[in-house]
Amino acid sequence: MKPSIKNIAELCKLNPSTVSRALNNKYGVKPETRKSVMEAAVELGYVPNLAARELVYKKGNLVCIIIPESDAEAQPAFFAMLPYMNRILRTHGMETMIYAFDPYRYRQGELMELVQKRNLRGCIVLPGFMKHHNIFNDIRTITTPCVVLEVSVNSEMCSSIHTDEVYGAYIATQHIIDFGHTRIGFINGPSNVQICEERMSGYKKAIENAKLILKDEDVVYSDFTGKGGGEAIITLLKQSPDLTAVFIANDLMAMGAISKLSEEGYHIPGDISVVGFDGLFVSQYYNPPLTTIKNDDYTIAIQAAKSLMGIIEQNTVAEIRIKPELIYGKSVKRLTT
Numbered sequence: 659m660k661p662s663i664k665n666i667a668e669l670c671k672l673n674p675s676t677v678s679r680a681l682n683n684k685y686g687v688k689p690e691t692r693k694s695v696m697e698a699a700v701e702l703g704y705v706p707n708l709a710a711r712e713l714v715y716k717k718g719n720l721v722c723i724i725i726p727e728s729d730a731e732a733q734p735a736f737f738a739m740l741p742y743m744n745r746i747l748r749t750h751g752m753e754t755m756i757y758a759f760d761p762y763r764y765r766q767g768e769l770m771e772l773v774q775k776r777n778l779r780g781c782i783v784l785p786g787f788m789k790h791h792n793i794f795n796d797i798r799t800i801t802t803p804c805v806v807l808e809v810s811v812n813s814e815m816c817s818s819i820h821t822d823e824v825y826g827a828y829i830a831t832q833h834i835i836d837f838g839h840t841r842i843g844f845i846n847g848p849s850n851v852q853i854c855e856e857r858m859s860g861y862k863k864a865i866e867n868a869k870l871i872l873k874d875e876d877v878v879y880s881d882f883t884g885k886g887g888g889e890a891i892i893t894l895l896k897q898s899p900d901l902t903a904v905f906i907a908n909d910l911m912a913m914g915a916i917s918k919l920s921e922e923g924y925h926i927p928g929d930i931s932v933v934g935f936d937g938l939f940v941s942q943y944y945n946p947p948l949t950t951i952k953n954d955d956y957t958i959a960i961q962a963a964k965s966l967m968g969i970i971e972q973n974t975v976a977e978i979r980i981k982p983e984l985i986y987g988k989s990v991k992r993l994t995t
Contacts, residue, residue, distance in 0.1 A: 718779060719779055723754060725757075726784070739958060743782065780970055801815055804817075816969075821981075825982070834931060835864060847880065848881060873898065887913070892918060905935075908936050916944070932949075933950065934949070
C-alpha cells in the first residue's frame with residue numbers, strides 16, 4: 659500500500675492539512691516543519707500525484723534551471739553546481755528541470771511561454787548569455803521569481819548571484835606582482851560579457867595600485883576556448899615581447915596558451931609565467947599545474963537556490979557577491995630582485 663499524507667501526518671504528529679500545505683510549499687508553514695515533513699516523506703517513500711496536484715493548485719512546484727545552448731568547448735563551469743542546487747530545492751518540495759535556449763536564436767517572449775507551458779514556480783539562469791540578451795528583458799517583465807548568475811538584472815522578482823570578479827582578477831594580478839613581475843599581459847574573454855569587464859577592472863586596479871605602466875598592447879581579447887588562448891598568446895607576445903607574465907581570464911584559454919607556448923619552444927614558467935581563472939579540476943593536473951582563481955561553486959549554488967526560495971516564500975530579493983580564492987600551482991616564476 660502506498661504511503662499517504664495521513665501516514666506522514668501520523669509520523670510527524672501533525673494535522674494532514676499542515677502536511678499538505680508543507681508538501682505543496684504553501685504559506686503558513688514554518689521552515690522547520692516543512693523540513694521535517696519532507697524528510698518524513700522521503701523516509702516513507704511518499705510519491706505525490708503531480709498531475710492531480712497541478713490541477714488543484716494554480717502554481718506547480720517545478721523550478722527550471724536555464725542554460726545557454728552551445729557547441730563550444732568552453733562549457734560553463736557552473737554545471738558542477740547543479741547537484742547542490744537540486745538538493746536545496748528538493749528540501750523545499752521543489753522539482754527541477756533543465757532547459758537550454760539557443761542564445762543566438764532566442765525570440766523575445768520565449769521565457770514567458772516556457773513559464774506558462776510548464777507552470778514554473780521559478781527559474782535559475784546560469785551564465786553564458788550576454789548581459790544585454792533579450793532573456794534578461796523578459797525576466798524584467800514576468801512575475802515569476804528568478805535568480806540570475808553573473809549578470810545584474812533590475813527586477814522586483816529577480817535576485818543576482820555573482821562571483822566577485824574584480825577581486826578575483828585583482829588577486830591574480832597581485833600574485834604575479836608579488837613574485838617580482840612588472841610587465842604583465844592580460845588575455846581577456848569577449849569584451850561584451852559582464853564578467854570580462856569586471857576581470858579587466860581587477861587587472862587594471864592591481865597594475866595601477868602597484869604604479870606599473872598599463873599599455874594598450876598588453877591586453878588582447880579572445881573567446882574562452884583553448885584554441886583562442888593559443889592564438890591570443892602569440893598575438894600578445896608579438897605586440898609586447900618583453901612581457902614576463904600573463905594573466906588569462908579562464909583556465910581553458912590558459913591551458914591552450916601554455917600548449918602553444920610549449921610548441922614555440924617557451925618554458926613555463928621559466929620564460930613566461932601564467933595565471934588562469936575558474937579553478938577547473940583538470941588545471942591542477944596540467945604541466946605545470948596551473949596557478950588559478952577558483953570560484954566557490956558550492957556556495958554559489960547554495961545561495962542561488964536559497965535566494966530563489968527567498969523570493970518564492972518571502973518576496974525577498976537580493977544581490978550577492980561571493981569572493982573566489984587563489985589556488986597555488988607551479989606556473990608562476992619568482993623573479994630575483
